[in-house]
Amino acid sequence: MSSSDARNPDFQKIFESLPSQYIIVTPDRTIVAATDSFLASTGKSREGIVGKDILVAFPDNPDNPDAKGTEILRSSIERVVETGKIDILPPVRYDIENSDGVFEPRWFQPLNAPAFDGEGKLVYVLHGAEDITAQMISKS
Numbered sequence: 778m779s780s781s782d783a784r785n786p787d788f789q790k791i792f793e794s795l796p797s798q799y800i801i802v803t804p805d806r807t808i809v810a811a812t813d814s815f816l817a818s819t820g821k822s823r824e825g826i827v828g829k830d831i832l833v834a835f836p837d838n839p840d841n842p843d844a845k846g847t848e849i850l851r852s853s854i855e856r857v858v859e860t861g862k863i864d865i866l867p868p869v870r871y872d873i874e875n876s877d878g879v880f881e882p883r884w885f886q887p888l889n890a891p892a893f894d895g896e897g898k899l900v901y902v903l904h905g906a907e908d909i910t911a912q913m914i915s916k917s
Contacts, residue, residue, distance in 0.1 A: 795812045806851070853887065863889070865888045889904050
């Protein structure tokens with residue numbers, strides 16, 4: 778890395794390269810960024826989700842009448858927007874649609890955290906969703 782690169786880091790590339798599973802949404806839930814690890818975990822492409830409402834990009838499993846993932850996610854994001862505080866949730870089942878259109882049972886440890894601009898206005902919500910499916914299945 779040259780010295781000019783060190784003074785002007787590419788924060789988008791740094792974010793996308795984080796090993797943790799995160800996406801960034803605006804207060805109206807529009808996806809603006811995702812880490813490579815989040816995309817790998819969910820089988821989605823950056824082009825396929827950026828610009829979409831997170832609840833549209835990741836809908837509930839229509840074959841599971843008990844699915845509440847979108848409801849839980851919407852409520853958590855709304856709490857962060859209203860309070861400006863981090864919201865850590867218990868493990869949540871949130872099935873993910875694979876490339877064949879089949880929903881696969883998945884479990885995530887989600888959290889939502891605020892990101893503010895220089896004047897203290899909430900401009901983004903950081904959505905972390907660590908895939909804990911293997912841990913949850915092993916407990917069954």
